[in-house]
Each structure stands twice: as structure tokens, then as C-alpha cells.
Amino acid sequence: MGQTTDIQTVIRVLPCFEQKVIVPNGPIRTASGDSLAFHALRMYLSNVVFYKNGMAVFTEKDSHHLLDIEEPGTLDLQFSIPANLIYDEIAFDVGIDSLTHALGAMGGDLDPTKGMFWGWQGGYINIKIEGFYSKCITRKHEFQFHLGGYLPPFPTLQSVRLAVPLNSKTPLIMLELSPFLAQIDWSHDPNIMAPCLVAKVFSKIIAQSFQIHAQ
Amino acid sequence: MRNSHLGGISLILLVFWLVCTAQMRQSGDPIVLTHPASWPKPQYEFSKNPLTRQGIELGRRLFYDPILSRDSTISCASCHLSFTAFAHVDHTLSHGIENRIGTRNALVLSNLAWSTYFMWDGAVQHLDFQALAPIAHPLEMDFSIEKVVQRLNETKRYPMRFFQAFGDSTATGAAVLKALAQFELTLVSANAKYDRVKAGLDAFSDQEQNGYRLFQQNCASCHAEPLFTHGSFEQNGLPIDTGLNDYGRVRISQNPADTLKFKVPTLRNIEFSYPYMHDGRFRKLRDVINYYAETNALKQKIELTPNEKIDLLAFLFTLTDRDFLFNPTFGFPMD
Structure with missing residues (x-):
């Protein structure tokens, strides 16, 4: 009596470039005629909250999702939510917050074996983007962006809040990476391997690149 | 009905399995870390x-x-x-x-x-x-x-x-x-002579007592009791080893004020933990004391007479905890 059953709902996150879905190592011809491919694209989404009229109506417990384009199933975020839940916004963090760092070694998606933890920098790598871009001046035109760090002065955790379109039962979240790559000065070595100001700036750009679509 | 019974049995078995699993996860014998009551609360959760x-x-x-x-x-x-x-x-x-x-x-x-x-x-x-x-x-x-x-x-x-x-x-x-x-x-490590003195179970010699006074005057602000470190980072004036070019904390914080700062190590068991400093440049404890006493390494120079240096050493030796150093439960597992 009075109880609501939970249902499984899936929110898909689709990383794309110029609206083309990114697949691992899949060649992309950019609008400017350059060649591009993503060898790796992994990131943490955490602290997922559903809102209705500005009020939190569902907060996921132990909310940490490691998205990895090499494991397409990880792009489908699964939530067990009340069947009658109505929401008009979804919020999440891109990365792992400082409170979670303070908990010590964790399992599941947070297990340090996932390759998303810096041994010598002390913290999770929030976003890992690696690939090939013909504009990149590095050896083999390869780039590596490992964006992370949770301590001042360069905390990289970013919050995202997206309005859910009306009548959208399974929203689709697109992550459009073209604005991010457009910000990079490819005439210099663009690689990032440690917490720094640029990592903080790039993390913010990526967080602003999520868009939500009705399905 | 039959299916209902089977469902009930399955549920009981499931609950039993979950209880067993939970017990297995907690089946280890709990150990409580002990330390002197006067010590601060551990940072570890x-x-x-x-x-x-x-x-x-x-x-x-x-x-x-x-x-x-x-x-x-x-x-x-x-x-x-x-x-x-x-x-x-x-x-x-x-x-x-x-x-x-x-x-x-x-x-x-x-x-x-x-x-x-x-x-x-x-x-x-x-x-x-x-x-x-x-x-x-x-x-x-x-x-x-x-x-x-x-x-x-x-x-x-x-x-x-x-x-x-x-x-x-x-x-x-x-x-x-x-x-x-x-x-x-x-x-x-909490059973050095220093700890026994603090617990009222032992007494410093006159030399050790004078060394303790000198320690409190000159060293304790960084090597704070009872852990003998304040746990943070300091620049102790060491010239950089150009073979290593190690600039310390600044590499992590990227704050120029942290250049050549390194973590202040504990002085507990310092007698046995040579060589000293982040690059191991001093092999003898007396070399460390001489460095602080005979150079302008620190903002406030440590003035020590030869006898005072020996007294300070005598105090530092009271931080040796032989129960810690030779504890068989810390050693190589022989079986």
C-alpha cells in the first residue's frame, strides 16, 4: 500500500563529433577536411540527480558511471527509479568528487584497475580522450588528454544540468566534442597528463558540450 | 500451490545465502588499532x-x-x-x-x-x-x-x-x-623511551633532558610531537641536486611558493632510518644537525654548541622504538 515499484530506465550517452557518433578508431573527416579518430574516450559521470520544478525527486545512490566507447554498454546509464517518477531536468557531475576521493580504494567502476587513476598525482582521471588528428603536430599526430585532479588550485570536477524535453521517456544525451577540439592550439604539443589550469578549462568546455534530446 | 511452495523455499534459500554472504564478508577477526591516549585522532577512516x-x-x-x-x-x-x-x-x-x-x-x-x-x-x-x-x-x-x-x-x-x-x-x-x-x-611506533617518559614510566637522563629542551626550542615547530612531524611541507634550504632537479611539492601543487618544499618526515626511529633528506644526501645524523647549525639553511639559524649537538643527538636516540623495529608480526612471513 502506498509503495511504488521501481522500473529500470536507461539514459544513453552518445559521444559525437560534428554530429557523427564516435566509434573507437573510426575515421572521421571533419568539416574542415582534416582526418580525426578517437582511440579512447572514457569519462566518469557521477552524482546523478533527477529534478522536477527545481526540486530533486530522485538521487542515485553510489552514483558513479564509467563511460567507455570501447564498451558500448557503458554508454547506457541504467537507473532504478520509481515507476511514476516525473522529472524535467537531469543533473550530474563529470568526474569524481573530493568526497569520494577521501573514501580510499573503491571497487566497481571506481576500482583503480580501470586505468582511470593517477598513481603519482593522487586522484581519478575524470576524462580520458586519446586519438589521432591530422592537425596535431605530435609524433604520429596523436593526442592524449587526461583531465583530472580534485585539489585546488585546479579542481576539474564539473557539474552539468540539462532540461529534459517534454514527453521524453528515455532521453538521449549527446556529447558533442567539436567545440572542445576547436579550442585546442594544435600547433603546440596539446598533450595533458597531470592536473593543471588547461585541464580545468578543457573540463569546463566538455561539460558545456552535453545536449539532451527526446527519443 | 506447488510453485508457490517452491517460490517460498527459493526465497528462504536466497535470504539464507544473502545472510551467509554478509557473514562471510564480515568473517575476518576484527582488530582495533591501539595507540597512546594522548595522541590525536587518526586521520584514516x-x-x-x-x-x-x-x-x-x-x-x-x-x-x-x-x-x-x-x-x-x-x-x-x-x-x-x-x-x-x-x-x-x-x-x-x-x-x-x-x-x-x-x-x-x-x-x-x-x-x-x-x-x-x-x-x-x-x-x-x-x-x-x-x-x-x-x-x-x-x-x-x-x-x-x-x-x-x-x-x-x-x-x-x-x-x-x-x-x-x-x-x-x-x-x-x-x-x-x-x-x-x-x-x-x-x-x-609508540613505545620509544620518549613515550615511556611521557607515560611516566621512565625518565630522561640530564643529557637527554637538555636535548629535549633544545629540540623543543629549535625543531618542534616542524617535527611536532607526538608524531614528530606536522605532516606538511617545508623548504629546509638544501641546495638542489642538479643531477636530480627535484623541486618537490611545487610539481604537485604548481604553486611557486612550494618550490623545494618537501614533506617533513617523522623523527621517530631516526637513529635507524638513515640516510636523511629527500635525496639521502646525509648519511649520519650528526651531519644533519651540523647542516642546520652551521649553515643559514633555515630562516632562524639554530645556534648549538658542540655539547648541545651531542645532547640533541641523545634526545633523538630516545625516539628509537625497538619493539617496533624488531616486531616479528611486521617481518617477512616465514611460512
């Missing part, structure tokens, strides 16, 4: 990694097992020897596989539950994660936690120990790190 006899023993075995290194030749103990307060007296700098030489002196491992920063530059902020650094460093173990876990799961000797410690025979990165942390947390 024990509720996130409760100490158990089985978890500590697993951690000890991992600590002494070269399986953690790429070519299975180097263990944690290779650079952290129990008889020398888990420091490395044979080398100024730590060494790794294939005779590779590192860039820093191996730090003492003791009283780690009270630490918030690890490594000379504080690159690691939680004890659980500390072991990742030497495992991955190319000049130390040159391996990865992923491969360590894979290798451990292929052994015959470890699955049962992981099961006993964590209720699951499959090693994971988190379980490996938590076990190592559990063992390291037990490395408490």
Missing part, C-alpha cells in the same frame, strides 16, 4: 576499511611479495625494511627492477594512520592509493595494478586469502590496495 586479522595478514604477504613488480624481483620490502623503520639504509635513493635507481630516498613507514599526505611531495592523498605509485613507477616496480590483480588471480596461494579477508576469492584493485593499507596501518 577505519570504517571504510575495517582492520581484520586476515586483511592485515594478506597485506603483509603482499608487502613482502615481489609479485607486485613486473619481473617479480622487487617487493615493497625491498626499499622498506622492517629493521630500519621501513626505510632503506643501503641506498640514498630507492631502487627498482633491473637495478634501476629512483629519484628519492625511501620514506619511513610508521604511524601512517595519522598522515594525510604521502610521498615526499604529497602526490598521494590517501593511504589506500599510495601503493599505486611504486607499482607503476618505471624506476621502481614498472608494473600496473591491473596486471598485479591478474597475476594474483592466477596464483594458487592468494585466492583463499582474499576470500578470508574480503569474502571474495577474486582479487580486485580495491582489495589489493585495502589489504596493503591494513598492514601498513598496523605499523605503529
